[in-house]
Every structure is written in structure tokens, then in C-alpha cells.
Amino acid sequence: MSKILGIDLGTTNSCMAVMEGGKFKVIPNAEGMNTTPSIVVPDKNIVGVSAKRQQVVNPKNTIFSVKRLMGRRFSDPSVQMAIKHVPYVIKEGKNGMAVVDVEGVEYTPQEISAKILQKLKTDAESFLGASIRDVVITVPAYFDDSQRSATKEAGQIAGLNVLRIINEPTAASLAYGLDKNKNEQIAVYDLGGGTFDISILEIGDGVFEVKSTNGDTFLGGDDFDLKIIDFLTSEFKKEQGVDLIGDKQAMQRLKDASEKAKIELSSTQDTEISIPFITADQSGPKHLTIKLSRSKLEQIEEDLIQKTIEPCKKAVSDAKIKFSDIDEVVLVGGMTRMPKVVEVVKSLFGKEPHKGVNPDEVVAVGAAIQGGVLSGEVKDILLLDVTPLTLGIETLGGVATPIIKRNTTIPTSSSQVFSTAADNQTSVEVHVVQGEREMASDNKSLGRFILDGIPPAPRGVPQVEVSFDMDANGILNVSAKDKATNKSQSIAIQGGTGLSKEEVERMVNEAEKYSQEDKKKKELVEARNQAENMCYTAEKTIKDAGDKITEDLKKPVEDKVKNLRDILATASLDELKTKAQELSTELQKIGQELYKQQGANKAGTSKEEPKDKDKKNPEEPVEGEVVEDK
Amino acid sequence: MEKKIEKLEKEIVELKNKILEAENKWKRALADYQNLEKRTQEQKAEFAEFANCGIMLDFLGVLDCLESAASHIKNEGLDLSVKKFKEVLESNGVSEIKAEGEVFNADSMEAVDAQKGEEGKVLKVNKKGYILNNRVLRPAQVVVGRKE
Numbered sequence: 023m024s025k026i027l028g029i030d031l032g033t034t035n036s037c038m039a040v041m042e043g044g045k046f047k048v049i050p051n052a053e054g055m056n057t058t059p060s061i062v063v064p065d066k067n068i069v070g071v072s073a074k075r076q077q078v079v080n081p082k083n084t085i086f087s088v089k090r091l092m093g094r095r096f097s098d099p100s101v102q103m104a105i106k107h108v109p110y111v112i113k114e115g116k117n118g119m120a121v122v123d124v125e126g127v128e129y130t131p132q133e134i135s136a137k138i139l140q141k142l143k144t145d146a147e148s149f150l151g152a153s154i155r156d157v158v159i160t161v162p163a164y165f166d167d168s169q170r171s172a173t174k175e176a177g178q179i180a181g182l183n184v185l186r187i188i189n190e191p192t193a194a195s196l197a198y199g200l201d202k203n204k205n206e207q208i209a210v211y212d213l214g215g216g217t218f219d220i221s222i223l224e225i226g227d228g229v230f231e232v233k234s235t236n237g238d239t240f241l242g243g244d245d246f247d248l249k250i251i252d253f254l255t256s257e258f259k260k261e262q263g264v265d266l267i268g269d270k271q272a273m274q275r276l277k278d279a280s281e282k283a284k285i286e287l288s289s290t291q292d293t294e295i296s297i298p299f300i301t302a303d304q305s306g307p308k309h310l311t312i313k314l315s316r317s318k319l320e321q322i323e324e325d326l327i328q329k330t331i332e333p334c335k336k337a338v339s340d341a342k343i344k345f346s347d348i349d350e351v352v353l354v355g356g357m358t359r360m361p362k363v364v365e366v367v368k369s370l371f372g373k374e375p376h377k378g379v380n381p382d383e384v385v386a387v388g389a390a391i392q393g394g395v396l397s398g399e400v401k402d403i404l405l406l407d408v409t410p411l412t413l414g415i416e417t418l419g420g421v422a423t424p425i426i427k428r429n430t431t432i433p434t435s436s437s438q439v440f441s442t443a444a445d446n447q448t449s450v451e452v453h454v455v456q457g458e459r460e461m462a463s464d465n466k467s468l469g470r471f472i473l474d475g476i477p478p479a480p481r482g483v484p485q486v487e488v489s490f491d492m493d494a495n496g497i498l499n500v501s502a503k504d505k506a507t508n509k510s511q512s513i514a515i516q517g518g519t520g521l522s523k524e525e526v527e528r529m530v531n532e533a534e535k536y537s538q539e540d541k542k543k544k545e546l547v548e549a550r551n552q553a554e555n556m557c558y559t560a561e562k563t564i565k566d567a568g569d570k571i572t573e574d575l576k577k578p579v580e581d582k583v584k585n586l587r588d589i590l591a592t593a594s595l596d597e598l599k600t601k602a603q604e605l606s607t608e609l610q611k612i613g614q615e616l617y618k619q620q621g622a623n624k625a626g627t628s629k630e631e632p633k634d635k636d637k638k639n640p641e642e643p644v645e646g647e648v649v650e651d652k
Numbered sequence: 653m654e655k656k657i658e659k660l661e662k663e664i665v666e667l668k669n670k671i672l673e674a675e676n677k678w679k680r681a682l683a684d685y686q687n688l689e690k691r692t693q694e695q696k697a698e699f700a701e702f703a704n705c706g707i708m709l710d711f712l713g714v715l716d717c718l719e720s721a722a723s724h725i726k727n728e729g730l731d732l733s734v735k736k737f738k739e740v741l742e743s744n745g746v747s748e749i750k751a752e753g754e755v756f757n758a759d760s761m762e763a764v765d766a767q768k769g770e771e772g773k774v775l776k777v778n779k780k781g782y783i784l785n786n787r788v789l790r791p792a793q794v795v796v797g798r799k800e
């Protein structure tokens with residue numbers, strides 16, 4: 023069956039998304055952008071960013087913000103208001119409805135919107151490689167029946183089967199999964215490119231009811247940009263005495279720079295706007311360099327942000343509730359990326375709003391989720407869980423070695439081969455731990471078991487395969503198998519993911535908090551393991567070499583080994599490293615000696631020294647880590 | 653007895669439906685996965701080709717500045733530097749969009765102004781546009797002619 027496309031048919035920009043594998047996916051258009059300008063040149067069939075680019079040359083035939091006209095009569099005050107804001111011709115069409123006139127041809131707002139929908143459909147089809155017929159389209163909560171049916175007609179003209187028209191704030195709430203909550207009041211604050219909407223919804227039994235709406239149909243991101251441009255031109259005039267207004271080229275560069283600065287200041291505190299050679303006078307070329315801080319930007323935009331407060335108050339009082347009754351606040355629209363906007367909303371409603379990374383995509387995402395519900399994909403799909411925390415085992419020195427990393431989608435399985443830490447070790451203990459900390463003792467212990475009956479062998483030789491398997495219900499099965507004897511042991515751990523949200527958050531936060539400390543601890547343990555390993559190798563080399571080497575070569579190595587072993591438990595990281603290095607240097611002398619003897623015995627064979635002492639023999643276990651023997 | 657058979661038959665139908673449903677869902681999930689894999693491959697290839705977009709765009713901003721400097725300050729060293737910079741960009745697949753005197757094309761150009769002149773022709777390029785491997789990296793900002 024084909025996919026249901028969720029479409030946010032916006033005033034300034036449109037966006038689309040689809041459900042795939044139980045997850046939503048925002049679909050980029052043919053130009054590679056996630057949003058498409060809702061701009062159309064109907065007589066030439068140009069839609070989107072290309073239409074936007076030729077707007078200046080062809081203002082009369084470039085139709086934008088047609089959503090303001092959807093399903094409205096020509097006499098409607100909002101249509102009369104729109105006429106003042108657009109360079110194209112709006113006139114009275116059939117049945118007194120508002121239509122646009124392009125080169126003497128009348129187009130209904132439905133037909134214009136259909137062209138946008140058609141582009142989205144085509145782009146989605148080429149992206150997904152499948153045909154699209156069924157769609158869910160969003161409309162503002164205040165749209166009346168006539169406007170809703172006009173939107174539906176637009177879909178039909180575009181050859182689409184509009185399964186449902188849903189409210190934008192409802193879609194946004196769906197995107198945040200708020201439909202699962204019971205009997206709540208939700209406020210959706212939507213500050214987009216050209217309009218501001220506030221909606222108060224009530225949810226009960228998965229059904230959203232619009233309690234009230236309010237807003238400002240001519241307030242959006244573009245106004246914020248204009249404010250910055252105004253500020254920059256007046257600053258420049260103050261500093262350089264040159265008025266840039268009227269210099270179209272300079273203004274264009276200012277516009278680009280303002281938008282960039284606005285975006286930058288959402289993540290940084292300061293930015294410098296620099297436009298070299300912006301203009302010139304008798305004294306020569308002039309450059310614009312103005313520092314803009316986030317607080318200055320907030321000051322500039324203050325009155326625009328304040329303009330959104332009154333509608334919020336009205337909407338809340340129209341819903342016959344108090345601000346304190348609101349349970350959830352949702353932010354929508356690109357302008358809500360601005361930290362100041364978030365702050366104002368937060369203090370107004372007295373709670374932390376829901377905000378995603380891409381507030382301009384949430385409405386389309388919600389539409390896609392609604393589409394998924396309609397197709398049965400969302401409602402019944404087995405929602406695959408993820409492991410909230412890393413699962414692993416304790417290895418030599420108390421280090422937690424991860425086997426299944428956090429956020430892995432389950433069911434999943436993973437295995438790793440370990441070995442023994444001591445010669446003739448016949449059993450290993452597998453200690454299963456959960457958490458993000460580097461040391462096993464800082465993590466949560468889930469269980470432990472012992473695998474015995476490993477044939478005696480030098481350390482590092484036995485191969486013990488430890489496998490983790492987590493099924494869809496979150497039950498973790500851990501098994502350890504000695505590859506030589508095929509002897510195995512296992513345990514099942516119930517509810518490996520059954521931690522409360524708070525517990526998971528606490529554990530993740532702690533891991534972040536202690537990450538530096540933990541890393542140091544782990545480094546120390548690793549250095550200790552390495553040093554110990556070096557001692558072992560040294561002793562083994564001396565033993566194997568027997569009387570091939572002289573006492574004066576043997577002695578310093580033995581001393582160094584003893585030295586190192588004495589401080590093993592107490593030494594600092596640097597100390598361990600230095601001592602281990604010293605031992606390594608002494609040990610190499612023995613190596614050289616042995617090779618020399620070997621060379622003398624079989625003259626002509628390889629004189630090459632081993633390049634890497636630590637290089638593993640291919641038959642040895644792949645992992646250098648060792649299961650701790652307790 | 654009959655009742656029991658009836659009950660069991662009903663159960664069989666239910667189970668059959670469940671199996672069918674489960675099978676459908678499984679197939680759909682598998683298909684989604686396979687499609688995703690294909691698309692990931694395509695996107696990987698595309699990513700390799702266009703991974704530099706962001707940094708190239710930043711570099712273009714610097715090139716703009718250097719070029720406007722070079723047009724104001726006549727200096728051989730500066731001219732050479734600009735030339736060198738352009739060569740590096742070109743060897744990385746970035747090429748300039750020919751715009752001046754051409755017919756305006758909204759796919760690769762952005763009209764920032766319209767002035768009296770030959771209708772639909774690009775009169776002036778305010779900001780050069782560039783293409784990276786056949787994709788518009790940055791449209792040229794141009795002034796387009798109109799009749800009156």
C-alpha cells in the first residue's frame with residue numbers, strides 16, 4: 023500500500039513528511055530543502071524557490087501568501103487587508119469569492135495552492151520512489167468550513183485524495199505525542215514566517231478540541247529581519263554618515279547578513295556583521311562592521327515579541343481558563359528558535375514549552391503521524407523500543423566494557439570475545455552492568471554468573487565469547503561460551519529497559535557530570551593493566567630465555583619488574599607510564615640479545631626486529647581485554 | 653461439542669487474520685527497511701559529492717570580499733591571490749554561473765532588482781552565483797531588465 027503524505031500548506035512556506043518504518047521522515051524537495059516557499063507563478067508554472075527568485079522582476083504575476091485568500095469572499099475584511107500587502111491583483115470572482123488575476127486570467131486560491139501541492143507531490147514521489155495519492159493537509163485552527171473545503175478542493179485539483187484536513191496546532195501536538203495524555207489543556211504558540219497564531223486545545227480520550235484561537239495575521243520572521251536591517255542602517259548612518267536606504271544592492275547584502283546574524287544569535291551570544299565595500303563616497307570605499315549581541319538583538323525585537331503576548335492572554339480568557347490551567351505548551355514556527363521567544367512564552371505560561379530542533383517542520387510531522395494513524399501504521403505498529411542505557415560487562419580492573427550501546431533499537435544481539443587474566447585460570451565471572459559510567463562499580467549491576475571448566479592455559483589464550491541478546495520485550499539474555507570446550511553458561515535478566523524515565527535521566531546526567539573523572543579512572547586502570555601485562559611478558563621472556571641471557575641483562579629487568587609490581591596499585595598514571603616505559607626499554611635489550619644469538623645461529627635469515635612488541639598473534643583472541651578473575 | 657468446534661473455528665479465523673496482519677506488517681517493515689537502504693546508498697553518494705557545500709559557501713563569501721577589494725584597490729599581489737583562490741575552488745568542482753547579458757533564469761539566478769533595459773535580460777550581476785557539480789550552490793543575485 024502506498025504512503026500517506028502529511029502536508030503543512032503554509033502561508034509563507036510549506037513542508038511535507040511521511041511515516042516510514044514507524045517513524046516520521048521530513049521529505050526534502052527537489053532543491054534539497056525541507057521547506058518550500060509557498061510562491062507560485064501560475065502562468066509559467068513556476069513554484070517554490072525559483073518563483074521566489076524571480077519575484078522582483080515579475081511582482082504582478084508572482085502569487086504568495088495565497089492562503090490568506092483561501093475560501094474567503096472578496097468583501098471579507100481580511101481579503102481587503104491582504105490587497106494592501108501584495109503587488110498582484112486580487113479581485114471578485116464567481117459567487118463573490120476572492121480570486122487572483124494574472125495576465126487577465128483568473129485563478130482561484132485553490133488552483134494556486136494546488137500548484138504548490140503538485141510540486142510537493144512530485145518531489146515526494148521522486149524522493150520516495152513511489153506514487154503518492156493519499157494526503158493529510160493541515161489548516162489553521164480558525165479556518166471555517168468554507169476555508170477547509172477550499173483546501174480540500176486544492177488537494178483534489180492537484181490529483182490528491184485528501185483523507186483528512188487537520189488543525190495545525192493539533193498536528194503540532196501530535197508531533198509531540200500529546201494525544202496520549204488525558205484531559206489536558208494545551209497551548210500552541212506558532213510564530214512562523216508571516217503569521218502568528220495561538221491556539222488553546224483541550225484533549226480528552228485522544229480527541230482534540232479547539233477551545234479558542236487568536237493571533238496576528240501580519241507578524242512573523244520577516245518583520246524581525248526588517249528590524250535588524252533598520253538597526254544596521256541607522257548605526258551605519260551614525261558612524262559613517264551615509265544612508266544606505268535606496269541603495270538596493272547594499273540593502274540586499276544587509277538583508278542576507280541580517281538573516282544570518284539572527285540565526286547565529288540563537289546559538290551564540292555575540293556576532294559581528296561585516297560587509298566590506300558596502301558602499302563608497304568621495305573619501306573612498308566604506309565597510310560595514312557592526313557587533314551585535316544577543317541582548318541587543320532582543321532589545322531590538324522586544325516590541326515584536328511583546329505583540330504576541332496580548333493575543334495569548336485573549337486566547338486563554340476566551341477558552342475560559344487561567345494560564346495556570348494550561349498543562350502543555352508547544353512551540354511551532356522558525357521564529358521560536360529565538361531564545362528570547364522561548365523565555366517570554368515560558369514566563370507567560372509558567373512552564374517549559376515543548377520545542378524540537380526543527381519547529382518549522384513539526385506541523386508536517388504531525389500531519390504525517392495523522393496519516394500513519396489513518397493507515398493503521400501508527401496505531402498498531404509495534405513501537406520498537408530502544409535500550410535506554412548501555413549494557414556491558416565488567417572487565418579487568420573494574421572497567422565497564424559496553425556490549426550493547428545505549429539507544430540501540432531492540433530486539434538486538436551483540437557478542438565479543440574475551441580471555442583470562444591469569445595463567446591456568448579455569449573460571450571467569452561475567453558481571454552484567456548497565457549504565458554510562460566508565461567504571462563498572464558506578465553502574466547498575468544487573469546480575470552475575472560464573473563460567474567454569476575452562477582448560478588450564480596461559481593467560482590470554484582461552485577464548486570466551488560473551489553474547490548479549492535483548493528481545494523485543496526488553497528481556498536480556500547473557501551467555502558466555504568457552505570456544506575450546508563449547509561449555510556455556512547464561513542468565514536471563516528481566517526488564518533490562520524497565521527503568522523509570524527519571525532513573526535513566528539521572529544515570530545519563532551523572533555519566534556526563536563525571537565523564538572527565540571517569541575517563542581518568544579508566545585511563546589509570548588501563549595503564550595499570552598494561553603495566554601488569556608488561557611485567558608478565560618480561561617475566562615470561564626471562565623464563566623462556568633461560569640461560570641464553572646473562573645475569574647482567576636479566577638483573578635490571580627483574581629489578582624493574584619488582585619495582586613496577588610494588589607500585590602497581592598505588593602509582594599515578596604518569597608514574598605507571600614512565601616505569602612501564604623503563605621496563606620496556608630494558609626488556610628490548612634482552613630481545614636484541616636473543617635475536618643476535620638467533621641471527622648468529624641461523625646466519626642469513628631475517629635480521630628484522632619485531633616492529634611492534636604488542637602485536638597480537640593472529641591466533642590470539644581479538645580483544646585484548648580480559649575477564650576479571652575474582 | 654458443536655459449540656466447542658464453533659469456538660475453535662472462530663479462533664482459527666481470528667488467528668489466521670492475525671497471521672495475515674502480522675505478515676503484512678512484517679513485509680511492510682522489511683520493504684521500508686530495504687527502501688531506506690537504497691536511499692541511504694543514494695544519499696551517501698550524494699553526500700560524498702556535496703559534503704563540501706557548507707564550507708564552499710563560506711569560502712564564496714570570502715571570495716566576494718576579496719574580489720570587491722580587488723576592484724577597489726589595484727594591486728597585482730591581491731589580483732594574483734584572487735586568481736589563486738578561484739583556481740582552488742574550480743579544482744574542487746565549483747564554477748561560476750554565467751549571468752551577465754544572459755536571459756534571466758530563476759533556477760540559477762535570483763532577481764534582486766528590475767531596471768529599465770532589455771526585457772528579461774540580466775543587466776548586472778550584484779553577487780556572483782556558483783555551481784558545484786551541476787547543482788546551484790548559490791544563485792547569482794542579478795538586476796533584470798524590464799520595458800518601461
